[in-house]
Amino acid sequence: MGRLAPGITSGRLSAADYDANFSDLHPPLDKHEALVASDRCYFCHDAPCMTACPTSIDIPLFIRQISTSNPLGAARTIFDQNILGGMCARVCPTETLCEQACVRNTAEERPVEIGRLQRYATDTAMERGVQFYKRAASTGKKVAVVGAGPAGLAAAHRLAMHGHDVVIFEAREKSGGLNEYGIATYKSTGDFAQDEVNYILSIGGIEVRHGQKLGRDFTLAHLEGQYDAIFLGIGLAGVNGLGVEGEDLAGVEDAVEFIAGLRQARDKASVAVGRSVVVLGGGMTAIDAAVQAKLLGAEEVTIAYRRGKENMNASEFEQDLAASKGVTIRHWLQPKRVLGEGGKATAIELEYTALTANGLAGTGETVTIRADQVLKAIGQTFRVEGLGALEMKGGRIAIDAEGRTSHPKVWAGGDCVKLGEDLTVTSVAQGRDAAESINRALAGAARSAA
Amino acid sequence: MADLRNNFVGIKSPNPFWLASAPPTDKAYNVERAFKAGWGGVVWKTLGSEGPPVVNVNGPRYGAIWGADRRLLGLNNIELITDRPLQVNLQEMKQVKMNWPDRALIASIMVPCVEEEWKAILPLVEETGADGIELNFGCPHGMSERGMGAAVGQVPEYIEMVVRWCKQYTRMPVITKLTPNITDIRKPARAAKAGGTDAVSLINTINSIVSVDLDSFAPSPTVDGKGTHGGYCGPAVKPIALNMVAEIARDPETYGLPISGIGGVTTWRDAAEFLALGAGNVQVCTAAMTYGFKIVQEMISGLSDWMDEKGHRTLDDITGRAVPNVTDWQYLNLNYVAKAHIDQDACIKCGRCHIACEDTSHQAITHLVNGVRHFEVKEEECVGCNLCVNVCPVENCITMVPLAAGALDQRTGRTVDPTYANWTTHPNNPVAQRQAAE
Numbered sequence: 086m087g088r089l090a091p092g093i094t095s096g097r098l099s100a101a102d103y104d105a106n107f108s109d110l111h112p113p114l115d116k117h118e119a120l121v122a123s124d125r126c127y128f129c130h131d132a133p134c135m136t137a138c139p140t141s142i143d144i145p146l147f148i149r150q151i152s153t154s155n156p157l158g159a160a161r162t163i164f165d166q167n168i169l170g171g172m173c174a175r176v177c178p179t180e181t182l183c184e185q186a187c188v189r190n191t192a193e194e195r196p197v198e199i200g201r202l203q204r205y206a207t208d209t210a211m212e213r214g215v216q217f218y219k220r221a222a223s224t225g226k227k228v229a230v231v232g233a234g235p236a237g238l239a240a241a242h243r244l245a246m247h248g249h250d251v252v253i254f255e256a257r258e259k260s261g262g263l264n265e266y267g268i269a270t271y272k273s274t275g276d277f278a279q280d281e282v283n284y285i286l287s288i289g290g291i292e293v294r295h296g297q298k299l300g301r302d303f304t305l306a307h308l309e310g311q312y313d314a315i316f317l318g319i320g321l322a323g324v325n326g327l328g329v330e331g332e333d334l335a336g337v338e339d340a341v342e343f344i345a346g347l348r349q350a351r352d353k354a355s356v357a358v359g360r361s362v363v364v365l366g367g368g369m370t371a372i373d374a375a376v377q378a379k380l381l382g383a384e385e386v387t388i389a390y391r392r393g394k395e396n397m398n399a400s401e402f403e404q405d406l407a408a409s410k411g412v413t414i415r416h417w418l419q420p421k422r423v424l425g426e427g428g429k430a431t432a433i434e435l436e437y438t439a440l441t442a443n444g445l446a447g448t449g450e451t452v453t454i455r456a457d458q459v460l461k462a463i464g465q466t467f468r469v470e471g472l473g474a475l476e477m478k479g480g481r482i483a484i485d486a487e488g489r490t491s492h493p494k495v496w497a498g499g500d501c502v503k504l505g506e507d508l509t510v511t512s513v514a515q516g517r518d519a520a521e522s523i524n525r526a527l528a529g530a531a532r533s534a535a
Numbered sequence: 536m537a538d539l540r541n542n543f544v545g546i547k548s549p550n551p552f553w554l555a556s557a558p559p560t561d562k563a564y565n566v567e568r569a570f571k572a573g574w575g576g577v578v579w580k581t582l583g584s585e586g587p588p589v590v591n592v593n594g595p596r597y598g599a600i601w602g603a604d605r606r607l608l609g610l611n612n613i614e615l616i617t618d619r620p621l622q623v624n625l626q627e628m629k630q631v632k633m634n635w636p637d638r639a640l641i642a643s644i645m646v647p648c649v650e651e652e653w654k655a656i657l658p659l660v661e662e663t664g665a666d667g668i669e670l671n672f673g674c675p676h677g678m679s680e681r682g683m684g685a686a687v688g689q690v691p692e693y694i695e696m697v698v699r700w701c702k703q704y705t706r707m708p709v710i711t712k713l714t715p716n717i718t719d720i721r722k723p724a725r726a727a728k729a730g731g732t733d734a735v736s737l738i739n740t741i742n743s744i745v746s747v748d749l750d751s752f753a754p755s756p757t758v759d760g761k762g763t764h765g766g767y768c769g770p771a772v773k774p775i776a777l778n779m780v781a782e783i784a785r786d787p788e789t790y791g792l793p794i795s796g797i798g799g800v801t802t803w804r805d806a807a808e809f810l811a812l813g814a815g816n817v818q819v820c821t822a823a824m825t826y827g828f829k830i831v832q833e834m835i836s837g838l839s840d841w842m843d844e845k846g847h848r849t850l851d852d853i854t855g856r857a858v859p860n861v862t863d864w865q866y867l868n869l870n871y872v873a874k875a876h877i878d879q880d881a882c883i884k885c886g887r888c889h890i891a892c893e894d895t896s897h898q899a900i901t902h903l904v905n906g907v908r909h910f911e912v913k914e915e916e917c918v919g920c921n922l923c924v925n926v927c928p929v930e931n932c933i934t935m936v937p938l939a940a941g942a943l944d945q946r947t948g949r950t951v952d953p954t955y956a957n958w959t960t961h962p963n964n965p966v967a968q969r970q971a972a973e
Binding site: 120121124127128130133189192 | 603884889890929
């Protein structure tokens with residue numbers, strides 16, 4: 086055992102190291118810090134930060150509320166637009182959204198710390214257990230929500246607010262979706278994802294049925310008969326494969342599974358990691374997997390991405406974070422084959438790539454990197470059964486601007502649709518807006534029936 | 536190098552920065568530290584009559600308001616005059632003056648409005664070697680309830696009477712400190728001059744309640760559940776002080792009367808502004824109480840560097856230079872036209888100029904141009920009010936640009952008239968002075 090043990094093994098670090106490595110990346114602001122940070126906001130007109138936020142949170146207003154010692158008022162301003170404002174405060178790539186748009190960036194290249202201020206406000210309300218929303222009188226309408234991820238939760242909360250009876254069907258044991266299973270541990274410590282789920286569900290009128298998987302336990306056709314409307318927030322169940330020799334060797338894993346396993350592990354010392362880890366991909370998942378592999382004690386962690394730095398989906402901040410943790414990021418390399426001994430991966434052979442007239446192509450030159458663990462983070466795909474003849478677009482469910490699918494009783498949002506970026510905050514916006522659309526449709530139906 | 540030496544009614548100091556009579560000048564320990572830091576002079580905290588000294592509250596004495604980042608903008612206090620025995624103060628003053636002969640040491644005095652009281656204390660003060668006295672007719676709290684401080688300063692006849700006694704019973708220069716808690720500051724200044732004062736100093740603090748504790752529903756500072764009005768000072772009062780200084784400086788009856796400027800002086804720039812409006816020197820308190828005595832070093836270097844840059848050699852080159860440019864509204868040139876101009880390279884696109892103008896003024900700044908966030912002045916709507924300049928967070932991003940004579944004012948459709956014309960002759964003025972021919 087120990088730090089340099091070969092192969093994939095757990096317990097590489099001391100208990101203290103695990104604690105330090107998996108503590109909050111951005112510790113919460115205390116009151117004084119929040120007041121100092123909030124004083125920097127200019128209360129812009131038609132604020133660029135607000136425009137940049139997929140959920141259009143009134144950022145200048147909530148920051149002003151913090152600055153006047155009214156954090157609960159600030160929390161309400163946030164939750165009005167985004168009931169998952171607590172998680173978004175932790176995981177949003179603010180450096181490419183609100184904080185990038187902040188005029189303080191133009192002025193002095195140092196934005197107002199919007200994400201951390203949002204966390205200050207939402208944490209204050211959630212820690213005190215303050216609820217801002219009440220369920221409206223029951224409409225008698227029943228809505229099924231498939232998937233208890235950010236989109237489904239946002240939709241369910243908004244539907245409950247309007248008095249509809251909501252049943253959420255969730256395939257996994259816990260609610261939260263990627264908030265529970267897919268986020269780097271240091272971005273959301275403790276059991277925040279479950280705390281947030283409980284906070285959202287406490288509005289009442291929402292029943293969650295776990296272990297209910299679309300296509301396995303029920304189909305869309307089943308729901309149609311029993312519910313007045315259906316919202317699909319089913320995410321992306323599939324993971325892209327490498328399609329190269331050696332992919333079936335032990336030690337070649339999906340990065341999302343690695344992240345989920347780490348997230349669910351109470352004791353990080355129980356999570357096994359290779360001594361030499363290679364992560365394939367260029368998005369946030371690749372960064373999260375690579376950084377956490379390093380934090381678990383891997384000696385060397387390399388991200389190999391088939392295109393250039395400028396093509397990476399991971400933000401500049403995320404790339405810098407990885408570098409600061411000791412992750413090596415290499416560009417213009419694509420996997421050629423995984424090498425192994427005794428059924429276990431030992432190395433990966435990568436081929437150099439270049440842009441040609443016909444697009445990206447291998448150059449024929451290769452490099453071999455030691456790897457007893459290879460984590461695949463080359464994208465997730467929409468893969469689900471039981472949907473029937475729902476119209477698809479770009480490999481995902483096709484929707485219009487308010488989230489309506491080709492089926493008149495079915496709405497969809499989140500990663501399972503192709504509209505906007507695959508971010509928690511985008512999913513929340515789509516879930517919320519679909520719920521409003523459903524509410525309008527149900528109200529219209531009620532009126533015409535009367 | 537600019538010469539910052541100050542000669543104020545014959546009192547010499549190496550620079551024009553004096554500490555005002557206040558807590559920082561209550562005893563030798565503080566004053567020694569101030570002189571070491573470089574202050575040109577001090578007005579010792581106000582002395583009272585011989586006998587049992589006054590007592591202060593034993594709870595909070597100060598309250599404040601703050602700007603962004605908790606910058607102290609205004610301070611108020613309910614402290615009284617010195618609560619130490621007269622003899623202790625006198626001994627310390629004498630010692631300090633001996634230690635620092637090149638610095639100005641002024642004694643602030645407040646005794647009851649009785650001739651014998653003034654006659655008794657003046658020789659004692661004179662014996663310390665103090666360079667002059669300042670009559671505290673300004674303190675607005677506590678002492679005024681006992682018929683002293685502002686209670687005297689609000690009655691010009693009393694001012695004249697007491698000043699006359701002082702001029703009669705001491706050879707020391709007399710500076711009369713005025714309260715701003717009065718409608719027309721020129722009246723007490725004229726009274727002081729009539730009594731023979733050598734100078735006036737102003738402003739003392741302003742009656743104020745700085746805040747209310749919303750849990751106890753009591754004004755702060757709160758002493759056992761109750762509060763009282765205190766004296767307000769600090770950067771927030773500077774505009775009020777500047778106006779009062781200017782009013783005295785330009786009043787024909789007090790024109791030329793030396794003025795020691797007080798009220799929110801925090802930087803060299805504040806000091807230069809007081810000098811320009813007619814002050815011979817300045818007195819500082821809140822800035823020192825906020826940041827410590829070292830701030831005088833910034834004031835000295837800032838004033839000196841600015842004078843060098845502008846070619847001003849001595850303080851006399853500055854004092855009163857802005858007084859001729861202070862006038863009444865009715866004499867402002869109504870033919871002068873200026874328009875706001877936004878420097879697009881400096882603009883950070885916060886939009887505050889737009890919303891201030893759109894919501895509260897003249898709808899003269901764009902928000903979107905061709906669908907793009909862009910802030911630009913619509914000259915045909917701009918009245919040149921300057922609000923956008925004042926709300927812009929970036930210095931010099933928005934400036935007021937005068938239209939040249941003959942240029943077209945797009946708002947009025949008229950060309951700019953090069954001649955000077957004010958309200959007194961304006962056709963819309965029912966009492967305008969008409970041409971003799973009419």
